[in-house]
Every structure is written in structure tokens, then in C-alpha cells.
Amino acid sequence: MIQTIPQTNFHDGNCIDQIGYGVWKVSDTDAEIAVGKALKAGYRHIDTARIYGNEDGVGRAIANSGIPRGEIFVTTKVWNSDQGYDKTLAAAEASLERLGMGHVDLYLIHWLQPQRGTYVDTWKALIQLQKEEKATSIGVCNFTIEAMEELYEHTGVRPVINQVETHPYFPQAELRAYEAKHGIAHESWSPLGHGGKLLTDPVILAVAQKHEASAAQVVIAWHLALGSVVIPKSVTDSRIIENLEAIELKLDDEDLAAINGLDRGPEGRISADPATSDFE
Template identity: 60%
Template sequence: MTESPVLTFNDGNTIPQLGYGVWQVEDNVAEDVVGKAFAAGYRHIDTAQAYQNESGVGRAIASSGVGHEDMFITTKIWNSNQGYEATLSSFEESMQKLGLEKLDLLLIHWLQPKQSKYVDTWKALVELQKQGRVKTIGVSNFTKEAITELIDATGVTPAINQVETHPHFNQADLRAFEKEHGILHESWSPLGQGKELLEDPALQQIAQKHGVTVAQVVIAWHLAVGNVVIPKSVTQSRIVENFAALDVKLQDDDVATISGLDKGAEGRIGPDPAESDFQ
């Protein structure tokens, strides 16, 4: 079976570059689809407190027949749980739902600048890592400025930043900053959230050239430029198809063409982390 390549964090731990995301997957569905993802070859599963499906993911982990040492599990601290003590207590709840003693990766889900608890939240993540409860810690939906603030406040650099990234919004400037600081870049909504990206003529042409789907081309692009990528689908054929993107080898001109599709801020689909303010 094909296996995902792994990337190395700045703390020496590693992460499978291709994972399976469960955003907007109901808890009673999560066990089934995560089980299908494990069967397809995925070992990296990305959930979050806000997705309200950690229990379903936990059931899939327990019934998978795959040892935790061969898995990589991520969850995220939700906005209403930010702050030092709230982070620590909500983490314990997440671990009970997941059925785990030790977590591979814990992220702060959103910056929430007006809430202004992200530094204290980060200090809690640093403490959890020191205690050995979490192997690796990072952030999600953070700006360059906020990441710098975390580093200045604690001396600990996040290992990864998970943000919206796809060919129409490729985050080149942020990725360059992260590379300078040894931070991996992880893409959510890697395929966009609609037909516009998948119907892009340039992507369709590249897909036709390689005899694969547009979605596989886009995932292959993320892998080629060094992003960790977590496509989501609840359809078994697409779960398998997305994993098969590991076998798609784009040429340098393909990668350049896809990178050239960036629309800057106009390509953004989700909220701007610098303005995020929701519970």
C-alpha cells in the first residue's frame, strides 16, 4: 500500500504530509468515514473540538486495528476554550473523547485577536508538551505578526500553521515567513469550497495531461510545494481517490502554472484570521 511521505517538525517529530480532515462530519458519521480513511491508507487524522466529532474519531481509532504508534492525530483548542486554565481542562475532555493518553499534535484553532487570549493559550500548549501529554504544538489561522508574538513571549516557535490554502489563495508570503522560522504549512480547504477551482481550465488541462482528476492534481500540487494537506470527503470513492494523489507526479512547469493561479486576497473563501471574532 502506498504510504504518505512524512515531513519533520522543528521539534524533531514527524507528520504524514497527506491526512484526512473531518470538518463538518457529524459525530455519528465520523467513525465510519475515518475507518474508511484508515482502510484507504491514511494514518493522519485531523479533528477539532469545534467539529464536535472527537468521540466519533475516537471510536474509529479504537476499532481500526491500527496501533496509535502508527497513527497521527490532531485536534484543536476552540475559541471559547482559550485561556490557560480553560485550555488545560478542555484538552482533558478532548483526550477522553479521543481515547488517547498522548496526542500527536495540538493546535490553537483561531487567532481571535479581540479576545486576546492566544498567548496564554499558547503557554498552556507549551506546558502540555513539557508534561509529555502532547508531542507537538502549533497554531491554526494565525498571522505572521501573531506567530512572532508567541515566539517573543515564550521562546517556543509553533511547529506548524494550518490555514486556508489552495491554488487560488496560495499564501506564498505566509509560507515564506514560515519557512524562515522552520514552521510547516498545513492547508485547510485545499480543494477550495466549490466548483470554481475544480473547473479552472488550467487545472483541467493538467489533469487531462496526466490522466487524473483535477482534485488529484491540486493535492499533488500541495505535496509538491511542501504543504501538509488534509482533504475531506465522506464519499468512499473520493477518500480513495484523494489518497491516490500521492502517485501523481507533477512536472516543474505544472507546479509553476498552478502556483500562478493565485488571486491573492480575492481568492480567500473563509474568514481572515486577523479579523476572526466568533465563538
């Protein structure tokens, strides 16, 4: 039986389940099925985005789940081409319509996109959406320390969370330290790395053998031990359940030290660098 899912508190007084279910690269039809399975397994935190093209499916799954909307935490995001004050407000309305909801629990700026120079105005739009109760909490994805400071300097409002690539090969220690200092939660995307390399790493496999757990459970437990919110994705029934059961795995100091030793610094990054990325 799954234990109670731990939660992370936001500085705005709200909170989020520390483990959620992500639907990146899942089709709209498959997302409806997969989210339904995730909710049945016990997940109550669902992470989608406009660019994923599956908000409709996520909304249908939630509507058909029989679970009260108030018990499910829903995140979606404004895409790069929708940045800017007015465009963001319109994009949020469109996302809510696709989801079939009056509000989302968390609305995020998907990427910094510094060359566009629109992220501050976009953040101001998110603040307005929160005032209008269309987004209960607001945050960012793929933001640098400098950009989060700029948001605060212009608005006096800090994001409640920063969702960014994080895994043992690229643990984002400096970024996490800044966020902890300012009460910003850290959320890990691509938490299991890429291409299966991390899950076959001898260090991860040794810890998994020690605890009679899967490699994925070990990595998820590492994220949880660091205090990060984590959104592993799988459309396989057994792995959907297995990933959630990682909350029951408690790593000791020796385990954590071994996994922390896998840090490859900047060479461990597998995605675009938020400081320089610019794409539609």
C-alpha cells in the same frame, strides 16, 4: 498499491504524514464510519477538532481499527471560547477523554482571535501540555506572521505548524516563506477551494487531462509539491482512496507554473481573515 506516504519533519524532532484525512462538517456517527474507511485505505494522519463535534467518533474509529495507536497521528484543536491558560488545559483534558486517548500527536490553537488577547496564554498552556506529554507536538491554525512572532517573543517556542486556508486561488506565498525561514510546517485546510470552482477551472482540468488524473488529485499534488501538509475531506469511498493516491502524481515545472498563475491574492480568500476574525 499506495506508495509510502511522504512525511514532513517538525522542528521539535517529530514528523507528520504530508497527507491526512480531515473531518470538518462530518457528524460524529459519520466520522466514525469515514475515519474507519480512511484508515483502511491507508491514511495514518487524522485531523479533528473540538468544535467539529466528532472527537468521540474519531476515537471510536481508531480504537476499533485494529491499528496500534502509535501508528496513527491524531490532531485536535482548542476552540475560541476555550482560550486562556486554565480553560485550555481543561479543554485539552476533555478532548482526550472524548478521543479515549492519553495524548494527541498534535494540539493546535484553532483561531488567532486577536481581539480576545488570550492567544499567548493559550500558547503557554499548549507548552505545558507538551511538557506533560499530553500533546506530542504543538502548533496553531489561522495565525498571522505577526502573531507567530509574538508567541516566540513571549515564550521562546515556535509552533511546529500553522494550519491555514491555502489553495491555488489563495496560495499564501508570503506566509509560507516566513514559515520556511523559521522551520514551521505549513498545513493547508480547504485545500480544494470552495464550491467546486477550483476543480472546474480550465487550468486545473488541462493539467488533469495531461496526467490522466482527477482535478482533485492535481490540486492535492500541487500542495504536496509545495511541501505543504494537506488534509482533504471526503466521505465518499472512491474519493477517500483517490485523494490518497495523489501522492503518486508528480507535477512538472510547467504544471506548477500554470497552477501558481491562478493566485488571486486577497480576493482568493474564502474564509474569515485571521487578523480580524472574532467569533465563538
